[in-house]
Amino acid sequence: MIHFQPLGRKVEARKETPLLDLAREAGVQIESICGYAGKCGKCKVVITSGALNLSKATESERDLIPEKDRRAGMRLACQTYIKSFGKIVVEVPEGSRRGHHRLLAAGVEPKVKLSPALKKVVLRLPPATLKDLRADDDRLLEVLFKKAHLKSSISPGVHGRIPEALRKQDWVTTVTLYRNWEVIQVEPGDTSRNLFGVAVDIGTTKVVAYLIDLFTGDIAATESMPNPQIPYGEDLMSRISYTIKERDGAGRLQYAIVDGINTLVTRLCTAKGISRDDVLEMMVVGNTAMHHLFFGIPAQHVAAAPYAPAVRTSITVSPSHIGLNIYPFGKVSSLPNVAGFVGADAVADLISSGLYNDNKIGMMIDIGTNTEIIAGSKRKLLSCSCASGPAFEGAHIKYGMRASTGAIERVWIDPSTLDVNLRTVDDAPARGICGSGIVDAVSELFKAGVLEPSGKMMASENNRIRRGKEGTAEFVLATGSDTATGEDITITQHDIQEIQLAKAAIFTGVSILMKRLRIKPSELTRVYAAGAFGTYVDASSAIHIGMYPEVPVDRISFIGNAAGSGARMCLRSVEKRELADELSRKVEYVELAAEKEFQKEFAQAMFLPHRDLSRFPNHKKRTSKYHWS
Ligand code: FES
Structure with missing residues (x-):
């Protein structure tokens, strides 16, 4: 039996099963950004009893858990397997517990006329008699043709279901057609209201x-x-x-x-x-x-x-x-x-954003581990993809976590005192920081003069800036007395570099597409920010660190999970599928790695907001009262 403390949950042990799975079965939600890869280090637990019943520490655990903590029984739940039976007691630290995960399911979704590829037709067939010896399939297709004027064929495999479907409800049957020509289902009775995708x-x-x-x-x-x-x-x-x-x-x-x-x-x-x-x-x-x-x-x-x-x-x-x-x-x-x-997914983004139909030039940015960007208008559309990595999901960030309960999602820093104001998901005590919080933190630290344009953190008398255990600079966002874990939550020099790499990857794509279209940021009439991260990140912070192009913030529209919206629209409408086929041929792809200027653009975009400030002409206005103006 495995006991999860301090939650008091128990579950039967199963050999060769990771603790992470058993915790889930016991109703204990443990954070796991990398999904069993042993890379994020977020699923830490402490074995207080029964360690001999568990697998040996893996290389990932040796890399991610300091020796002192390993000796105290700390393990990664995704890497620790049950090897033999016996009582095992697992302490789940507050910092490893996952709260309610904020899922962005919704997206801006223009209404579509319901015209799915599937269609149900209810038929009443004449029963087979000694005078009407037609086979079931002939009978079905003939009545279908008479009623719906559809010349269809029956999908292989469906034939075996026809005899029962016709006779069970007295020769009343419902036929499901795919694209009006293929019968994929025959059911007894009227099931016309039961149609799901x-x-x-x-x-x-x-x-x-x-x-x-x-x-x-x-x-x-x-x-x-x-x-x-x-x-x-x-x-x-x-x-x-x-x-x-x-x-x-x-x-x-x-x-x-x-x-x-x-x-x-x-x-x-x-x-x-x-x-x-x-x-x-x-x-x-x-x-x-x-x-x-x-x-x-x-x-x-x-x-x-x-x-x-x-x-x-x-x-x-x-x-x-x-x-x-x-x-x-x-x-x-x-x-x-x-x-x-x-x-x-980018085609789906395009359909739900409506960018393909705009007369004026706009840009759609769908930020993820792989960020897809499409820019242009009705006349011409260009696309590219940027390897922005998983930093905005909280991976590779010391206190990074997903946007779930207790994640710091907004940060404000007083530039004169460096006092910090935070907002967390569900207003719970802070447990870590999610993507939107990290972007805010970098933006605020830059505004406050704590970060140089190169991203380097300045030494200061203020005790919020200190040397971390790793020997590099870090900024204390929340002290242990205010956090759920009792530990200080910091943003480290390494975290800042991860964000610089991610934002530089995105802005390089933005910049190259704008150059190809021969436009300046001010000519972008609309920027569609798609995806969960794009929706929750503060647009002015994203501009301030040089991730989004410099446009007035009211031109930025948050369209949520646009890929999901586009997929739903196309499930509901065959016309939208045809539009998708047309758009996929129309959108031109720009391979960034093949662009002569790629390296230079990327190196320049590593700066906050950019090495070439003519790309961010209003930057000075926004920061004139701060240190790095
Ligand atoms: S889930 Fe990432 S290290 Fe365990």
Whole structure:
């Protein structure tokens, strides 16, 4: 038996199962940004009894836990497996407990006319008699043609279900058609109101699934989880290299994501009280690598020059082809990709933002581990992708965490006293800092003159600035007496560098696309900030550190989980799918690594806000009263 303290939860031990899983089963939520990869160090627990029943410390644990703490029993819950039975007592420190995770499921979603690819038709058939000896399939198709004027064929595999479906409810039956020509389901009676599909946004870090009632068009339920491929690599490149280096690596990655989505589908169906067989179609979006790995398409060519994807066009396969547990004769479709690093998710962003239809020039920025940017207007659209990494998700940041209870999400610093004002998610005592808080903190520290434009933290008499255990400078955001963990929460010199790298990657993309379009930031009439991070980050802080282009903040629109919105719109409407196909051909892809100016742009963008201040002409105005003006 395993006891989780101080929460008093218990669970039966299972051999070869990580403590992280057993904690979840016991209802104890432990933070896990990297999803079992042993990289984030957020899932620390302390074994107070029964350590001999557990696996030995791994290399990751030796790297991430100081020896003194290891000797005191500290382990990473994702790396610690049950080896033998016996009483095990696990202390879960406050800092490792996950609060309510703020999930951004919503997105700005223009209304679409409901015209899904699936259609249900209720038929009343003449019963078979000695005078009417037609076979069931002929009878069905003939009545369908008479009633709906649709010339259709029956999907292989469905034939076996027809005899019972026709006779069970006295020859009243409901036929489900895919795109008006393929009969994919025949059910007894009138089930016309029971029509469901699932839209899935596969992010590199997070997967969100939406159950859509295709009879009403409403969202019936939403579920999400960290991308289960994270243990194989935090970013796209490391996952693709796993598929190249490991035998059946691609198979393992595909299994991980399909298995994860199956779990989400089960949760969605339980929430709505329907069966998985009621889900007839799935619409999937994701960046190109996620798309390829999900469908079992080789992704290695995406990772090497000239970065050509294997598949650009939208595809549709049967669920059994990839092991998805929905209605077996249903459909799994994807939107088209644009290029190796601009995928179906960017096409979905484009559709939900409406940028493709704007007369004036705008820009859409979807920030994630891999940031996709599209700029232009109705006439011309350019896209690029930036390797911004997982820092905004809280990874590689000393006190980084996701935006869940107790995460510092807003920071204000008095430039004269360096006193700090914080806002945390759910107004709970601080446990760490999430992406929007980190951007605010860097912006405020820069405004207050604590950071040089190079990002270097200045020495100061003020006791908020000190040398951390690692010997480098750090700024105390919250002291132990005010935090949930009793530990000071700091932002370190290393954290600042991580944010500089991430924001420089994004601004390099922004800058190169603007140059290609021959426009200045002031000519951008709208900037659409997509994704959870884009929605919660303070726009003026993002401009101040040089991540967003310098535009008046009222031109920045927060469109939420736009990829999820676009996927839902396309699940509901075949016209939107056709639009997606058209846009994927129209959007031009700019490969940043092939741009002559890439290195120079990136090096300049590492500065706060930028080495070339002519790109941020109002910077001086914003900071004139501060140290670095
Ligand atoms: S989840 Fe254990 S180290 Fe990241």
